[in-house]
Amino acid sequence: MNQTWLTVLRRDLLLALRRRSDIATTLFFFVIVSSLFPLGIGPEPAVLSSIAPGVLWVAALLAGMISLSRLFAADSADGSLEQMLLAPQPLAWLVSAKIFAHWLVCGLPVVLLAPLIGLQYAMPNDALWVLVYSLLLGTPTLSLIGAIGAALTLGVRGSGLLVALLVLPLYIPTLIFGAGAVAASAHGMSAEAHLSLLAAVSLLSLVLAPLATAAALRISVE
Amino acid sequence: MHMNWFKYSSPQTFYPLAGKMIPWFFWAASLLCAVGLYVSFAIAPTDFQQGEAYRIIFVHVPAAWMSMFIYLVMAGWAAMGLALNARLSAMMAQALAPTGAMFTLLALVTGSLWGKPMWGTWWVWDARLTSELILLFLYLGFMALQSSIDDPRRADRAGALLALVGVVNVPIIYFSVKWWNTLHQGSSINMGVAPKMAATMLLGMLLMALAFWMYSVAVALMRVRCIMLERERSSDWVQSLSAKGSK
């Protein structure tokens, strides 16, 4: 059972490695979006550090979202999705490997880069750590929920915009708890409550999202 | 009492039945609306704090109730359609969505109209208004997804799944928005629970909610009839219906 899961993971990582520009696109997007805000708002450190949690979280969320359409589109076009649907393993299980690969490729680099951008926003050190924690807890949820949207819009006209419309409202709790954690710590308060709520949302989506995604994929091949 | 409910779950038997029911629901809606508006505008007392402007809650609160209630009903139909593979359930879900979105929009517009005299601005990020806004996005997403998939069967099932995902998320979203709102010390006036809720005020709201309910049923039935004709245009019963109509 783990063998198949690992194969799906390894295949997706290998493919990402051979198409390195995809990883770079997500990262560049994150960096550019978060660099636009100081240019639009002004360089006062006090203002920047107060908007930083929200801005960095929204930028991470959008960066994860633009890469969603690629999650299943190629598999669907070349027929490997059909083969995965016919694999003896439960589809939701295989799907979770794909989502994990997507997070490793598109989510993790953003998490690692975020504190650097945070420095540009004059964020205090403690808040930088909380930023990393919260993104580490929250970005997998974004990939998990995003996968449902990607599967629902597979092969649909204008799927890129549609996926945003479907997925962004569902991202709101993660955004509120994630950005809230960073903001709390920047104000010298404990981020614990936010982080536990964030973890709860992550756990819930970890259980439910692969099932919903699998169901959506089955619908999409009909 | 034993009735064959499945008989009514097929479009060709449901179509004429719905046609007969629509006028009744419309009449009930108009009557309830007339009485409700009379109670809310003529009988309910003027609020000593908010003056006459508060009377908009007689539209706002029932609209907000309906917007959430319709989403639940829609998800219920969707789940049934998905589980039983029933055509009619999926059509009902599809027919309800625009009405739900309309009530959400109504709740948002009346909310902001109410906000102007109360808070001096058209929009405040209070928990209730923000949740309504997100609910509107959920409705729009559902409708956009359904309309962008060509195959009706796939559209039904994808929409149903989205509605179910949405319904799991709605309480979480609602909770998170409330939490966010209390942390950021937003507006302290709680809309909907007026300072001293007089019995007549509650009656007005209930009457309006019932009127909206009847209206929703009537409109959903009308819409489901249209969807049926469109979906089953090549079937015998629609053909014979249109033959009868053109005579």
Added chain:
Amino acid sequence: MLIAQGLACVRGDRLLFKDLGFVLEAGSLLYVLGENGSGKSSLLRMLCGLLTPEQGEILWAGKSIKNHAELYLPNLKYLGHLNGLKDDLTALENLQMGARIAGQDVTATAALAALTAIGIARCANLPVRVLSQGQKRRVALAALWLSRSPLWILDEPFAALDVAATEVLAARISEHLAAGGMTILTSHQDVPIQAKSTVTLSLSA
């Protein structure tokens, strides 16, 4: 044994077929014939469980494939119009990973042997992206030399193949049938395949 009863298929507004049924026993071949758009591919996808029939049911070993997918899928090898190959992986990697996802551990030697059997061993380490249509098809078909599933469902397996490859594939299918396997296929060419019994199913558009 695969049994189909009273199958009906609707695509969009159109009824493609109804009341379709057959029994496929060990060692037999089912030929599905019909013009373009007559529902051959839909029927094949239905038999895999990818498409839910409008009416009727499909039984494997007496159990519905819809409710007992976990019993059915390990016995199935499906090859559709799409090859299911990743352009950025080599032929060998594609074959090995594909087999592993289908729940079968395959060594590089075995995978190479399969590629040799269908005559494209020299492309083993090339990314599939650079191969021609016929070569890609052959990489996908090489999976049949690795498959241990008793039921093969093949959609146009001979399309884009040259004469030599067609013969090799026909021989492989005959061998599979002789060993007690079952095959369902669609084809525009008339390819001789030896089978204990051959059933032909014609779909009319």
